[in-house]
Amino acid sequence: MxxxxxxxxxxxxxxxxxxxxxxxxxxxxxxxxxxxxxxxxxxxxxxxxxxxxxxxxxxxxxxxxxxxxxxxxxxxxxxxxxxxxxxxxxERVRRSNLLAEIINRMPPRMSMLKFELRSTELKEPTSTIADGAVGKLNRPGGPDRMKTREEIKDELEKVTAPKYQVDVTLVGVTTTDIEVSSFMSALNSFELLSTVRLDYSEEQDVEGRTMRQFKIDMSIANSADVRLTRPTTIKKNMTDPMSEELRFVQPNTTTVPARPAVKSTSEEG
CATH class of the missing domain: 1.20.5 (Single alpha-helices involved in coiled-coils or other helix-helix interfaces)
Known part of the structure; x- marks a missing residue:
């Protein structure tokens, strides 16, 4: 201290x-x-x-x-x-294009007797909504809300593009069923067609010859568009009509030279 x-x-x-x-x-x-x-x-x-x-x-x-x-x-x-x-x-598939493609797939000894197209409009089902459900909120876990009357009216008045189902019927004659099978195979591999079905194939007397008459039913695919497909090309012997040679396409092809016309003696007198 x-x-x-x-x-x-x-x-x-x-x-x-x-x-x-x-x-x-x-x-x-x-x-x-x-x-x-x-x-x-x-x-x-x-x-x-x-x-x-x-x-x-x-x-x-x-x-x-x-x-x-x-x-x-x-x-x-x-x-x-x-x-x-x-x-x-x-038309997404023109009739002329379809007919040409089908003819190009036909065997050489096959002839077409009938070609028919039928169009059927596909109607979409319309959904109906009760008046009491308009404007009501859904339960949790569902959509946010129901559509209003104006939205439903707009959907009902909306113009939709019509859709068509095009069915094709083909009747023809050929010599054997083998050619019919070959033709059916070619049609099944054609992307513009669907549901190719053989209706019948039977013997018919055509001008004194026994032939096979057949009928094929098929439909054009809904997604078919001829603009997206390549046309079938077949090589053919084309001749010049102004040529000096006349060509006859036969089993035994012959070439005959064209000669100028000779005036007769009587014509000269």
Whole structure:
């Protein structure tokens, strides 16, 4: 224990003064901390507000872009519907092309007696929705909502392209059933046709000769498009009609030179 000769009142005032200085310093530190915290919070609030405004502007632009995208998708769907409707009015497989392709696949000794095409419109089933179900929300786990009356009305009034099923019936004659089988095989490998079926093949007397008359039923494929197929080419001996030689296509081909006509004696007189 130290001994001091200072008065006790002086020592007490000195201790109080030291305590007041320490308290003042602590108060200043606390106030500065609060002030810096306020400045930092205010600055952070401004940054967050700026970021919020930026994100809000981005959402607004994104919403506008989404609306434009929806309009473009609606226009694209409308254009596709119109293109499909216009394409339905044009024959994807022309009758002349189909007939030519079938004839090119016929064996040499086969003749066609009848060629018939029948078109049947394919009607799609229409779905009916009860009036009480319009506008009601589905249970959890299902779609978001039911279609409104306006959406259902638009779908019912929407014009769809008609679809047709084209059936072909072919009647012909040939010498043997082997040629009929060969012709059936060629038709089955033809990509424009589907469901090729032989109805009958029987003997018939044609001009005193025993022939095989047959009937084949087939259908044109729904996805058939003659523009996507390559036409069948058959090499044939083509002759120049202005040539000086006459060519007769027979089992034994002969070439006869053409001679100029000789005037008779009576004509000269």
């Amino acid at each position: 130290s001994t001091t000769f200072l008065p006790e009142d002086y020592l007490a005032q000195k201790a109080d003064k030291r305590t007041n200085i320490i308290s003042l310093v602590l108060f200043v530190i606390v106030m500065l901390s609060v002030w810096f915290a306020f400045l930092w919070g205010n600055r952070r609030t401004k940054v967050v507000k700026t970021e919020e405004e930026t994100i809000t502007a981005q959402f607004v632009r994104a919403e506008a872009e989404i609306e434009n995208l929806k309009k473009l998708e609606a226009q694209q769907e409308d254009m596709l519907d119109k293109a499909e409707l216009a394409a339905a009015l044009v």
